[in-house]
Amino acid sequence: MKILVIEDEQALLESILAYFTGEGNICEHASDFASANEKISLYNYDCILLDLGLPGGEGLELLTKLKQLKKRDGVLIISARHSLDDKLAGLDLGADDYLVKPFHLSELKARVSAIIRRKNFDGDNVIVFNEITVDVSAMKVSVKGNPVNLTKKEFDLLVYFLSNRNKVVTKNAMAEHLWGDEMDLSDDFDFIYTHVKNLRKKILEAGAADYLRSVYGIGYKFGDI
Amino acid sequence: MKILVIEDEQALLESILAYFTGEGNICEHASDFASANEKISLYNYDCILLDLGLPGGEGLELLTKLKQLKKRDGVLIISARHSLDDKLAGLDLGADDYLVKPFHLSELKARVSAIIRRKNFDGDNVIVFNEITVDVSAMKVSVKGNPVNLTKKEFDLLVYFLSNRNKVVTKNAMAEHLWGDEMDLSDDFDFIYTHVKNLRKKILEAGAADYLRSVYGIGYKFGDI
DNA sequence: TTATTACCATGAAAATTTTAGTTATTGAGG
DNA sequence: CCTCAATAACTAAAATTTTCATGGTAATAA
Missing domain, CATH: 1.10.10.10 (Winged helix-like DNA-binding domain superfamily/Winged helix DNA-binding domain)
Incomplete structure (x- = not known):
């Protein structure tokens, strides 16, 4: 599967990339708003991992952008903000799930798999x-x-x-x-x-x-x- | 085996951990509702030891949560409350067994083994x-x-x-x-x-x-x- | 101590990519 | 409508890269 990781925290980014690549996925990444914006406009992904606290712009805007472009990429928000408001806002704008930092990679994987399953195979394995x-x-x-x-x-x-x-x-x-x-x-x-x-x-x-x-x-x- | 011990009484927690670790298990622990909630969401365990009197929330809710998440972890409730109601409520919500404090570690171990056996090996040793x-x-x-x-x-x-x-x-x-x-x-x-x-x-x-x-x-x- | 676990170096096996050569399809010019 | 050159698709096999198996060794725990 093809996965885009949008995350500016270098260490976290790398461990996510290493883990998902190790699981056999094709991974790309972006560390700031502009490059994330470019990636999601140009390409399609099975799942996008989106960190909300992003330098250069508001992460939630990327969700709006995806909707405008009528993309059907799955989106999992990962964020340190655990307020209910942010969560609802994200889900409202079309995110498929929401995971609060810190989390464990196995949990992240489980959620990403669930999203991909839902999007691509009608929830079926x-x-x-x-x-x-x-x-x-x-x-x-x-x-x-x-x-x-x-x-x-x-x-x-x-x-x-x-x-x-x-x-x-x-x-x-x-x-x-x-x-x-x-x-x-x-x-x-x-x-x-x-x-x-x-x-x-x-x-x-x-x-x-x-x-x-x-x-x-x-x-x-x-x-x- | 992977075991999660949810217990706020420090002394008891430590003796349980020491005992099960000594038996060669991988043990993790949580001492309050929030972290217990996080752990059970993030990971799968062969058995969860759940103390009902927990700061920050009602332990029985964790059982509901497990059910929602469709997890199949074994659960052994350990609690000072020995009323029949609590016991029935726990088993009703999907717990596998119920042990009233105080207990002997050997008794605890026997019940944990039984649960794991039942879950993983159809009750067979x-x-x-x-x-x-x-x-x-x-x-x-x-x-x-x-x-x-x-x-x-x-x-x-x-x-x-x-x-x-x-x-x-x-x-x-x-x-x-x-x-x-x-x-x-x-x-x-x-x-x-x-x-x-x-x-x-x-x-x-x-x-x-x-x-x-x-x-x-x-x-x-x-x-x- | 001894037993166990983690790590490393090397070669083997398997998968991926490159290369080269063959066949198929298309469309322009006769 | 044909021929034929150009391009695209296919195939087989060689070369490269990745992953795995294994023996040995260092570190750690009992």
């Missing part, structure tokens, strides 16, 4: 698409009940396709979601072909129909044939 | 998995009837694997369970490999099949081959 079943939390995939061994990138790719089923996804969007901002978008990332190929092969060999169409010059579409 | 037998209360492990000498960490690890059999457990989850919150989860704890290795070796040498698979980039899975 398991995505079912015809004969393909994906257990997101257990990172397990099966076709007609038979388990399929996918690597992490293959798994991420499949989940991305499934949460965008029947929509055309561009190569850029895929790259952005799977590799985050370490990836220079001016590069061509032919290696995506490798992962697509491997995923395709494994799913087909497991006995699923060929749901993945390439859209010449654009990207791919995964969905009903 | 002994986990049997193919040729591996684990006596949880006696901390003894045997393979095909031959005893295997495990250290504490190895034992804990094995029990953790067994109570999560056939599921993938992440390195983070393992660390969290084995070391509690003293461990900085943003660190990488490569030494977990050592414990895995030692456990694996001892179990294999004792003649068991190789039930432990590593799941590249994620963690481990212990279960049927």
Whole structure:
């Protein structure tokens, strides 16, 4: 999953990044209002961790901005302010949850997972698409009940396709979601072909129909044939 | 096992902590309502010892909270109030057992063990998995009837694997369970490999099949081959 | 002391990325 | 409507990087 951490306290930022990266997520970060504003405008995230006490601007404004842009990123507010007012204001402006500092990383993770589950999979841990079943939390995939061994990138790719089923996804969007901002978008990332190929092969060999169409010059579409 | 002791009477708290820590458990504690509330929200425990007469709030509310959060921690109420009403109220709200002060630590331990046994091992003292037998209360492990000498960490690890059999457990989850919150989860704890290795070796040498698979980039899975 | 736990260095295994070569699709010019 | 060059997509395999296993050692606790 792709996560943006907006936090100016350097030590906390780093431990959050280390933890979530270690859990296998793609993480980006911003430490001030301006860069946070830029990130949320330009990119999409599965979840944004937003610290309210931010240099250069009022964190709550970012929520307003997200709403204006009609983004559907999940937002978890993390803040030292534990007044009820702030909490309500945040939730009112569209935040999905609110966590008061100090907190523990395992708790943060649990909440982020809950938000992502709610947003992407209707609160469910398991995505079912015809004969393909994906257990997101257990990172397990099966076709007609038979388990399929996918690597992490293959798994991420499949989940991305499934949460965008029947929509055309561009190569850029895929790259952005799977590799985050370490990836220079001016590069061509032919290696995506490798992962697509491997995923395709494994799913087909497991006995699923060929749901993945390439859209010449654009990207791919995964969905009903 | 991970145990939370919620108790405001300092002397009693300390003797309980000393006793359970001495028994090899990971113990945490809280002395007032607020911090107890925070702890139970943030973490999962194998058993929570809950004193009802707590400064700052009504202890029974914590039970309600646990239920709301859909936690499955075991709860043993310890309280000076020996009225039947309190007891029934507590059990009604989901507590697993009730112990009236004063009590003997050995009695407390027996009840805590019973709760943990019931929660984790279907009330059984002994986990049997193919040729591996684990006596949880006696901390003894045997393979095909031959005893295997495990250290504490190895034992804990094995029990953790067994109570999560056939599921993938992440390195983070393992660390969290084995070391509690003293461990900085943003660190990488490569030494977990050592414990895995030692456990694996001892179990294999004792003649068991190789039930432990590593799941590249994620963690481990212990279960049927 | 001895037993246990944490850490480190090294090599092996697995996954990811790069590279290079092949095939497919498109659209412009004949 | 065809041909063909340009671009895009696909594939296989090599190179690189990451993760894991293991033996040994230092630190700590019993």
